[in-house]
Amino acid sequence: MDTMQALQLTDYLIDLEKQLHSTESRHSLEELNRLIADDFIEFGASGSSFGKQEVMEWLPLEQNIEITASHFQCRLISDDVAQVTYRSVRKTAEASDRYTLRSSIWKKTGSYWQMIFHQGTITCSF
Template sequence: MNFKLENLLVELELHLQKPEVRSNYSELARLISDDFIEFAATGCSFGKAEVLARLPDERAPTIETSQFAVRELLEGVCQVTYRAKLKKADDNVTSFSMRSSIWRQYQGDWQIVFHQGTPCKPF
């Protein structure tokens, strides 16, 4: 895998975490694949429709990320993994998770098709 692609996918992952992106319906719709599925750290699962209905109106959490790794699963499909420390805007609770996303190239652009957050011990 080339360094440029690794950087692009990490940047896309970080881009999705920005409050101005999380609140932008059209940007989310562009970045999230129609067949997207998420298994959240809460144990819930979501598709693209649920994310687009919920995320733009949600107060963005504070997210600190570290230890990014990117691997190519096959041509045009990559996995991004990282650790996340998340503090919701509505409370003072901090959660820790290991995160995994699968990105797929579609018509020249990259879209997220899968995301999972697995709770873990504080780091």
């Protein structure tokens, strides 16, 4: 993969990651199904581990959550696997802001990319 292709892929995967932060995508089972692989696993900032089924059940029910993300980086692990890392701040009306370091692994399946793993680690404010 040449430098231009790598930059395009980086931008594309960061955009997919940001889609999962939007209320529209988070409330759409169709979008979640498209973006999250069937064998997805998450180690959540809460300390819990869960899969796609749990995400599909509770993510559409979340209300009044705003996620701001920054400091994105992407590294290609192989031609069809990449890691996206970044910082996020989760804001809700009910709780104080939660600052988290995040890491996602995306895998290309056929002609599209899906998230197969995600981890959030709570940290101090940045």
